[in-house]
Amino acid sequence: MVTRTAREIWEATLGELQIQISKPNYRTWFEKTIGLDFQGNQFIVGVPNTFVAEYLDQNQRSLIEKSLIGLTSPDIQLVFQVNGKRHTSSSGAQVGNPTTLCAQGTYPHGFNPNYVFDSYVEGSCNRLAYAAARAVAQNPGRTYNPLFIYGGVGLGKTHLLHAIGHAAQSSQVTTLCTSGEQFTNEFINSIRERKTEEFRTKYRSVGMLLIDDIHFIGGKEQTAESFFHTFNELHNANRQIVITSDRPPKSMPYLADRLRSRFEWGLMVEIQPPDFETRLAILRAKSEYRGMTLDPNVLELIGHKIQRNIRELEGSLNRVIAYARLLCTVPTIDLATKALEDLTDTQHCNISITPDLIIEAVADSFQLSPDDIKDRKRDKETVLARRVAMYIIRQETSLPVVKIGQVLGRRDAAAVTNACQKIAGDIDESSYLRRKILDIQQRIHSQIHSN
Ligand code: ADP
Ligand code: MG
Numbered sequence: 001m002v003t004r005t006a007r008e009i010w011e012a013t014l015g016e017l018q019i020q021i022s023k024p025n026y027r028t029w030f031e032k033t034i035g036l037d038f039q040g041n042q043f044i045v046g047v048p049n050t051f052v053a054e055y056l057d058q059n060q061r062s063l064i065e066k067s068l069i070g071l072t073s074p075d076i077q078l079v080f081q082v083n084g085k086r087h088t089s090s091s092g093a094q095v096g097n098p099t100t101l102c103a104q105g106t107y108p109h110g111f112n113p114n115y116v117f118d119s120y121v122e123g124s125c126n127r128l129a130y131a132a133a134r135a136v137a138q139n140p141g142r143t144y145n146p147l148f149i150y151g152g153v154g155l156g157k158t159h160l161l162h163a164i165g166h167a168a169q170s171s172q173v174t175t176l177c178t179s180g181e182q183f184t185n186e187f188i189n190s191i192r193e194r195k196t197e198e199f200r201t202k203y204r205s206v207g208m209l210l211i212d213d214i215h216f217i218g219g220k221e222q223t224a225e226s227f228f229h230t231f232n233e234l235h236n237a238n239r240q241i242v243i244t245s246d247r248p249p250k251s252m253p254y255l256a257d258r259l260r261s262r263f264e265w266g267l268m269v270e271i272q273p274p275d276f277e278t279r280l281a282i283l284r285a286k287s288e289y290r291g292m293t294l295d296p297n298v299l300e301l302i303g304h305k306i307q308r309n310i311r312e313l314e315g316s317l318n319r320v321i322a323y324a325r326l327l328c329t330v331p332t333i334d335l336a337t338k339a340l341e342d343l344t345d346t347q348h349c350n351i352s353i354t355p356d357l358i359i360e361a362v363a364d365s366f367q368l369s370p371d372d373i374k375d376r377k378r379d380k381e382t383v384l385a386r387r388v389a390m391y392i393i394r395q396e397t398s399l400p401v402v403k404i405g406q407v408l409g410r411r412d413a414a415a416v417t418n419a420c421q422k423i424a425g426d427i428d429e430s431s432y433l434r435r436k437i438l439d440i441q442q443r444i445h446s447q448i449h450s451n
Pocket of ligand 1: 114115119120121122126151152153154155156157158159160282310311314
């Protein structure tokens with residue numbers, strides 16, 4: 001095997017990351033980073049200042065680790081360094097703690113230690129999912145099989161999945177936790193390396209299979225086929241299967257009907273965006289966990305400001321706490337307002353919402369390419385994505401319909417108006433579409449705000 005330097009490995013990692021995140025985001029957070037050292041299982045990345053270190057630590061760690069693991073080893077520990085000093089995470093998590101590796105997508109050693117039932121705050125938005133997850137954890141294979149949990153980004157699906165995993169582990173059930181993406185990669189590698197039998201055995205010999213973000217296998221026929229067989233064998237043997245997805249099975253158009261119907265065999269539960277009460281309860285729990293008692297007014301302020309995504313809610317709380325630390329003071333309303341103003345005030349941003357940014361976000365969400373959306377493709381999913389793009393551009397920019405038509409493959413103004421009307425009507429009917437559009441808008445705004 002060729003030994004590569006930390007700098008080379010990091011450059012390769014950056015190459016992968018560049019494809020996965022938006023250009024402005026990449027420029028702001030990654031451009032001035034450098035691979036410094038790779039010894040044992042520690043990978044040290046130099047970053048220009050504490051603010052970047054904090055941001056990367058809190059928001060991009062799992063994504064970075066995912067790429068790094070592919071290029072190094074599964075137990076790699078990522079450490080940020082600022083001016084020759086190691087950065088210590090303000091979230092209290094130990095920097096380089098190997099357990100953080102199981103955050104998202106890649107779980108070589110188990111589960112995120114923070115994702116347990118005890119730290120999961122119940123609310124009306126997730127009550128059913130929570131109860132079902134508990135039932136499954138207590139009685140694997142005998143209650144709801146499969147359990148299919150779906151909902152938008154950052155609403156706690158992975159958290160519940162890992163909580164089930166922790167419980168299963170403590171009752172000695174052999175559990176395998178993977179993601180749709182990892183399953184796909186392993187499947188492809190097993191074919192390439194002629195190890196399909198090993199792959200089969202690995203997946204079909206477990207007591208419980210937890211699979212995160214299954215939507216990833218949509219459109220990948222052979223992988224889906226392989227998953228179908230894995231599913232059947234495990235299900236026939238009464239092994240528990242838990243699946244998460246960003247959408248319900250019926251909205252996975254690329255999935256073969258027979259697999260879709262399997263997903264619907266057990267119980268399907270939706271996690272919805274948290275209401276204000278739940279957001280407050282989560283903020284309270286998270287600040288207690290951090291050993292901080294925050295002014296209830298400060299928590300309310302955050303809870304009002306961040307409405308749709310629990311990951312962002314946590315991020316904003318962290319930001320307020322970090323601000324207070326930086327200024328050696330306690331988080332007051334004034335300070336929190338200032339900390340969050342930065343986050344939500346688009347006026348001072350040096351980039352604004354452009355049609356291309358929107359098309360990119362829509363394409364991402366539908367797992368298409370921006371060109372697919374601009375092209376003439378007429379399949380159902382692409383047409384829907386195109387309409388959604390038109391609708392969001394109309395909402396988020398002041399571009400006239402004629403111009404919107406032009407950027408979306410020279411379509412005429414009437415087509416744009418019709419599409420917008422159609423989506424506006426469908427949103428009322430379909431909670432899936434409503435959530436999807438909210439998610440996309442949120443992605444766009446979080447990109448803008450992080451600049
Ligand atoms: P998803 O997989 O749906 O995108 P995650 O499970 O990764 O979302 O959750 C995002 C973050 O929000 C995690 O840090 C998780 O611990 C936290 N979180 C989500 N839901 C809850 C909840 N009900 N109580 C406490 N924390 C939560
Ligand atoms: Mg997740």
